[in-house]
Amino acid sequence: MNPNPHSPTRIHGLPRGLSARVLSLVGGPVQRRLARWSQLLDVILAQEPDLQRKSDAELRKISRSLQFRAKSGEKLSALMPEAYALVREAGRRTLKMRHFDVQLIGGMGLFHGCLAEMGTGEGKTLTATLPMYLHSLVGRGCHLATVNDYLAARDAEWMRPIYEVLGLTVGVIQTPDKSDQRRAAYACDVTYGTAKEFGFDFLRDRLLLRRMGQGQDDILGQASQQRLEGGGEQPVQRGAHFALVDEADSVLIDEARTPLIIGSMGDKAREQVVACYQWAAANCGRFIDEEHYSYDHDTKKIELTAPGRILARSLPRPEHLREVGLIDMYEYIERAIRVQRDYLLNRQYVIRDGEIVIVDEFTGRLAEGRKWRDGIHQAVEAKEGLEVTVPTGQAARITIQDLFLRYKHLCGMTGTAGNSGAEFRRLYKMQPIPVPTNRPPQRRYLPDGIYGSSSAKWAAIVDEVIEVYRTGRPILIGTRSIDKSMHLSNLLRDAGIPHQVLNANEIVKEAEIVAMAGLQGKVTVATNMAGRGTDIKLTPNVIELGGLHVICTELHDAARIDRQLAGRCGRQGDPGSVRQFLSLDDDIVLAGFGPKRADKLKDMGENAVGEFRRLGKMFRRAQRLVERRHFRDRMILLHYERQRKKMQIEMGQDPYLDSADN
Ligand SMILES: Nc1ncnc2c1ncn2[C@@H]1O[C@H](COP(=O)(O)OP(=O)(O)OP(=O)(O)O)[C@@H](O)[C@H]1O
Ligand SMILES: [Mg+2]
Structure with a gap:
């Protein structure tokens, strides 16, 4: 034998x-x-x-x-x-x-x-x-x-x-x-x-x-x-x-x-720089869109208009800021306005132990130790009234x-x-x-649920949770940010659905939450944290019931990230199903098409419920536009870093360390 x-x-x-x-x-x-x-x-x-x-x-x-x-x-x-x-x-x-x-x-x-x-x-x-x-x-x-x-x-x-x-x-x-x-x-x-x-x-x-x-x-x-x-x-x-x-x-x-x-560590001019950030954060609220500044939706750049500059000059400035150049002051204000508009607490970042921690857009996790560049990080700190950390002197990058x-x-x-x-x-x-799969995948993609507004979408998601919850199948719901996970959690609580939440605030309990997520009747609301690599183990009775059901509440900036979330079910030939929910005020529509077209679509969409099937394609197109933009960003970074490295090497410096007198 x-x-x-x-x-x-x-x-x-x-x-x-x-x-x-x-x-x-x-x-x-x-x-x-x-x-x-x-x-x-x-x-x-x-x-x-x-x-x-x-x-x-x-x-x-x-x-x-x-x-x-x-x-x-x-x-x-x-x-x-x-x-x-x-x-x-x-x-x-x-x-x-x-x-x-x-x-x-x-x-x-x-x-x-x-x-x-x-x-x-x-x-x-x-x-x-x-x-x-x-x-x-x-x-x-x-x-x-x-x-x-x-x-x-x-x-x-x-x-x-x-x-x-x-x-x-x-x-x-x-x-x-x-x-x-x-x-x-x-x-x-x-x-x-x-x-x-x-x-x-x-x-x-x-x-x-x-x-x-x-x-x-x-x-x-x-x-x-x-x-x-x-x-x-x-x-x-x-x-x-x-x-x-x-x-x-x-x-x-x-x-x-x-x-x-x-x-790296501090500098003598540090205090002055800190004061500039704080001054700008305290005053940026006085500037009015389109009157004092213009906002470019593509690049997210803010530019003060002539009246904006006059306003900036007229603002009272503490004594030791007098010597800071005007152009610099405008920049501080522009940055503060941008941060006020685009950088939101519990969305792009959280505050932990008095520090800003970036929430990684792709993984939904706290990106410990990472900082935004070009003064954005400091502007956010000033906005939140936290200690402003100014990096000066030596630094290393790769x-x-x-x-x-x-x-x-x-x-x-x-x-x-x-x-x-x-x-x-x-x-x-x-x-x-x-590499071919070991066993043919059994994941079922259910038709998209498309809605005119996000409130209608969230309501439909809750309905779907209730329906699947009745069958006893475990449900994993992926959201794009911490505040959205909290929002859904509140809705589910109001609907009387017991559930657990996995977001960057719950990182210590992560293993425990994941271990439970495949049990009968479990509902888990997660950010992208659970979107990759997590292996949700199913019990035999859950497999019999049809496996895990995954609900995607929004498209991400790359289709790959959506597929990762879907990939939490139907693993190793297990059964499982996925449904994508979309609404016309989702971030992806705005990010892909810009505000003008996004508004137009919304007006059209709210009246045209029957058209929604066709709209599914439009969402994916918006996503492809965002993907392409990110691709371009990466190529620009690569080009810029290559030039930098070449120059440092030519000057006989370590390409990964900033020069000491910098
Ligand atoms: N050779 C094997 N025999 C038995 N079980 C296996 C074998 N290989 C993998 N598995 C099971 O398959 C499941 C998925 O494994 P794993 O999490 O490594 O997948 P993955 O490819 O990394 O998925 P992801 O892309 O989501 O990270 C696990 O529960 C693991 O125990
Ligand atoms: Mg893996």
């Missing part, structure tokens, strides 16, 4: 054996690679019965011999079949999860530096263990970068038994960690963390190294001590060898719009592109690469590889 009940498997959508060989001759380059890799599956399968009979200690011994062979120069690609068979056995043994064939294929793509496109819920967490293990063999550290602390910690702890049974150590970086903890985590064979933490650690190390180069005294100086968070005199990272980026579209595309920046291109080996995986394939190829030299 065959000891392996799984042999030989046939991959859904990908023929094996002879037909694979035919495919390898006639298919495109991607097909040819997939076909070539799928031929290795048999080699891996053949080792399985033998490995299954081995003890844990024997597995570790095999692992050690692989490490030895890798370190003595044997090519990792030659070791791949043995390594992957070993990791598969480790997964089966420790987690009762035996890597599916498609996951092995994904793992091969990752090893070869590709972008593995594997659908939501296909098991990318488990897939990642394959290339992480293989690259760790040479002993130079492997980083798995993801989007938030919760996923970094969850994945590291979840996969830890696999690594440990093979004799590897696992480290996790969490935002609050001190440098000693970080150094220990980076010293492990594999290290899980967020892309941001990997980036900030790189920059902090860089600053430290420069300080060290400047002499011992300086290292012990108070300023650098504080800047390095009391860190020791050693860098925390040990080079950039291999990085696997999970949720690659979010990390490498969406978040790449803003570089990572470390600001773009996401530069950060990840520094790694010798880079690969990524995501469920939603969407139409960003060319961007991945061009900016990161990553070839997207579509």
Whole structure:
């Protein structure tokens, strides 16, 4: 009898054996690679019965011999079949999860530096263990970068038994960690963390190294001590060898719009600058739209008109602001007006412990440590009456592109690469590889619910919740901001529907809330925080009832983000359904078409209920316009950063550190 009940498997959508060989001759380059890799599956399968009979200690011994062979120069690609068979056995043994064939294929793509496109819920967490293990063999550290602390910690702890049974150590970086903890985590064979933490650690190390180069005294100086968070005199990272980026579209595309920046300590002129922000915040309310200033809806730029400038000049100014130039004063006012209009509490930011914390537009999470540029952050602080933090002096910065291109080996995986394939190829030299699903997906997309106004939309959402709640199926409702999640929570409370809320204010309870979300009768209102990576486990009775129902309350700035939310249901061949709700006063309409067209559509829409089906397309068009604009922003940033870097290098300066006399 065959000891392996799984042999030989046939991959859904990908023929094996002879037909694979035919495919390898006639298919495109991607097909040819997939076909070539799928031929290795048999080699891996053949080792399985033998490995299954081995003890844990024997597995570790095999692992050690692989490490030895890798370190003595044997090519990792030659070791791949043995390594992957070993990791598969480790997964089966420790987690009762035996890597599916498609996951092995994904793992091969990752090893070869590709972008593995594997659908939501296909098991990318488990897939990642394959290339992480293989690259760790040479002993130079492997980083798995993801989007938030919760996923970094969850994945590291979840996969830890696999690594440990093979004799590897696992480290996790969490935002609050001190440098000693970080150094220990980076010293492990594999290290899980967020892309941001990997980036900030790189920059902090860089600053430290420069300080060290400047002499011992300086290292012990108070300023650098504080800047390095009391860190020791050693860098925390040990080079950039291999990085696997999970949720690659979010990390490498969406978040790449803003570089990572470390600001630094105070300055003598600080007080004056602070006073300017406060003065502008206190007075900007006197300026009237179209009379004192003009507002450009595309660029969000404010410009004072002639009467506006007169008003600004006539405002009483504290004594020590007299020497600040007029043009600067206008700018302070313009910025304060812009912040008053466009930066809203609990929408773009929250206040925590007296500090502004940005709410990431894409992930719905608090973007700890990130700051808006061009004085916006300080203007917001002044508006809220908080301490105004003025960054001056030395700072370090790096773009996401530069950060990840520094790694010798880079690969990524995501469920939603969407139409960003060319961007991945061009900016990161990553070839997207579509990996077939393990089982055909059973997610049902229900027709859109389109409404003339947001109040009608929210009412319809509550109705839908009530209806599905009666059947006992769990419901996940995604909202675009914290205040919208609170708004819906109030509506549900009024309707008598018990529910839990997951937003950036509830981050400590995140794991608990997610663990409950798949139980019968659970209703969970979430921001985009739950939009990526979260794996909502269903009980067998819930699967029988039809699985999780996902309600999307609005379109996001990129279709990929919507697909991520939808991907919380219908995972691993489970049943599930999704409905998108839309209303004509949704942000996306305004963002895509601008205020004039948005208003026109609204007038038309409110009278034309029957037309709504056709309008669904219009929403997607607005979304595509926003996507395109963001693409343009990214290209501009990239161009600008490239120029900057080139100049710094030409001047013999460190491209990631601002010059000391700046
Ligand atoms: N080989 C396997 N055997 C059994 N279960 C598996 C296997 N691979 C994955 N799973 C299960 O599939 C579910 C989804 O896994 P995971 O969260 O890693 O998916 P994902 O691809 O990362 O999804 P997302 O795109 O949403 O992040 C998990 O509950 C996991 O236990
Ligand atoms: Mg995942």
